[in-house]
Amino acid sequence: MSEELRSDKVMDLKGLPCPMPVVKVSKGIKEVEIGQVVEAVTSDPGALADFPAWARTSGNEILKTEQSDGVIKFYIKRNA
Amino acid sequence: MAENLVKKADGFEQPGQNIGRFEEIDKKVAELQAQIESLSRETPENKLSIIAFSGDLDKALASLIIATGAVAMGMDVVMFFTFWGTPLLRDGKKKVRGKDIMGKMFGKMLPKGAGKPKLSKMNMGGMGTAMMKSLMEKKNVASLEELLNLAGELGVRIFICEMSMDLMGFKREEMVDYPGLSYAGVATFLEEAKNSKVQLFI
Structure with missing residues (x-):
């Protein structure tokens, strides 16, 4: 039913605590084109609040959030 | 429409008054410009x-x-x-x-x-x-x-x-x-x- 999201870049941020996930994803997203999607995987529970806050502030868009086994996966579209 | 034209025509008949108006508008624009400049200077x-x-x-x-x-x-x-x-x-x-x-x-x-x-x-x-x-x-x-x-x-x-x-x-x-x-x-x-x-x- 739901279309599988395709990502243009995968970032493994597992095991990294604050502030690294957000710092790294803000760098990583600059490496894809505007409109492309970064898939960021983190084990930091704080990211559930931090990634949306970062996306709102930096003008990017979280398309989807998946959670499983202590791992959170974000699909982020570069808009800015 | 016709009324507007009449008004315009009236305006042309009193050029002195219009020049005074323009000067006033110019002054206001300059004031506003100065305000905007100081605002953008003050905006964090x-x-x-x-x-x-x-x-x-x-x-x-x-x-x-x-x-x-x-x-x-x-x-x-x-x-x-x-x-x-x-x-x-x-x-x-x-x-x-x-x-x-x-x-x-x-x-x-x-x-x-x-x-x-x-x-x-x-x-x-x-x-x-x-x-x-x-x-x-x-x-x-x-x-x-x-x-x-x-x-x-x-x-x-x-x-x-x-x-x-x-x-x-x-x-x-x-x-x-x-x-x-x-x-x-x-x-x-x-x-x-x-x-x-x-x-x-x-």
Whole structure:
């Protein structure tokens, strides 16, 4: 039913605590084109609040959030 | 429509009155322009200014985490290291000569670099700090040195308080190699802080 999201870049941020996930994803997203999607995987529970806050502030868009086994996966579209 | 035309025609018949009006409008526009200019001068930029006052490990960690996080959020970041924060920017490997006795004393007693500060609480003669550091390593939390390097990579600008340097007898030659590191006073900080949306004193 739901279309599988395709990502243009995968970032493994597992095991990294604050502030690294957000710092790294803000760098990583600059490496894809505007409109492309970064898939960021983190084990930091704080990211559930931090990634949306970062996306709102930096003008990017979280398309989807998946959670499983202590791992959170974000699909982020570069808009800015 | 026809009424408008009549009005317009009326206007042309009284050119003197119109010129007066235009002058008035010109004046108003100039006033508004001046106001807009002063408003945009006064509007804070998307910038964070931090005074890194504390030389404690925990507080310095907090200020560097906020600084690097702010860059990730797209903010311009400026840090001012002053008083007890100043010695955190010394380079442990650099040696300087020619300090007076007080300078030597301060030099010995204060942490030499970002690897040296202690916790503000639960230091317990260094044991607490050592435990915290090993815990941080185990949990993958970036050390103060790592965060400082990261801040440099991310373009966080750092100013060191000139007066603290002088007071504690530090010399520029013993400070870390940080990109664009510069020395300044209160006016430089206030100019930056005044134009920042967020200002912190840590």
